[in-house]
Amino acid sequence: NAGVMQNPRHLVRRRGQEARLRCSPMKGHSHVYWYRQLPEEGLKFMVYLQKENIIDESGMPKERFSAEFPKEGPSILRIQQVVRGDSAAYFCASSPGTGFEAFFGQGTRLTVV
C-alpha cells in the first residue's frame, strides 16, 4: 500500500507563472488536507477536501489559490500568478475519515524566482 504521493518534489516557477501541485492519497483514503510550511515556521492549514467537495478552505488565501479533489485522479493545489512569498514547502495529507490520523506525503518544495 503506497503512501501519500506528492509530485513534483521540487518545482521552480518564475513570478507570474502558475504552479500545480498534485497529491495522490493513500488507497482507501477519501479525506485530503493541504498544509504549507514557510521557512522557520510550523504547518499552516490551507484546505480540507473530500471527494468532489471542499469541506474547509478557511486557510486558503482568497486570491490566486484553488484546490480540487475530483472523483477520479489526484487532488490538485493550484497557485496562479505566483509571487516570491509563495515559496514554501507544501504538504498533503490523507486519512480514511474523521477520528483517524492523517498520513503525510513528502511535500513539494516550491521556489519562485
Next chain:
Amino acid sequence: DQQVKQNSPSLSVQEGRISILNCDYTNSMFDYFLWYKKYPAEGPTFLISISSIKDKNEDGRFTVFLNKSAKHLSLHIVPSQPGDSAVYFCAASKAGNQFYFGTGTSLTVIP
C-alpha cells in the same frame, strides 16, 4: 489565532534520558490529539495519538499524556535515542474538521 501551541522551540536531552515535549491548546472542543515527527526535507510522520476519552496512550518508547482540564498534552520518549533527533509537532482536531498544528519543538538527543 494559534489554537495549538508548543512554547519550547528546542530541547536537548542526553541519550538514554527521558525527553518530554509539551503542547497546549485553547479549544475545548478538540477531541483527538496527535504527535508527528519530522526530519528536514521530509513530510511529517505520524507517531502516536490519543482520544479525549483517554488520559494516556503508550506505544513502545512513546507515551502521550492528556490533561483536559489544563488543556495540555505531552509526549514522553524514554529512553531517548540519537535517531529521535527531529522536529516534533503536536496536532489537534475536532470531529469532522481539519488538524491544527503547533509550531514544533526541535529535539536534539546528544550521544
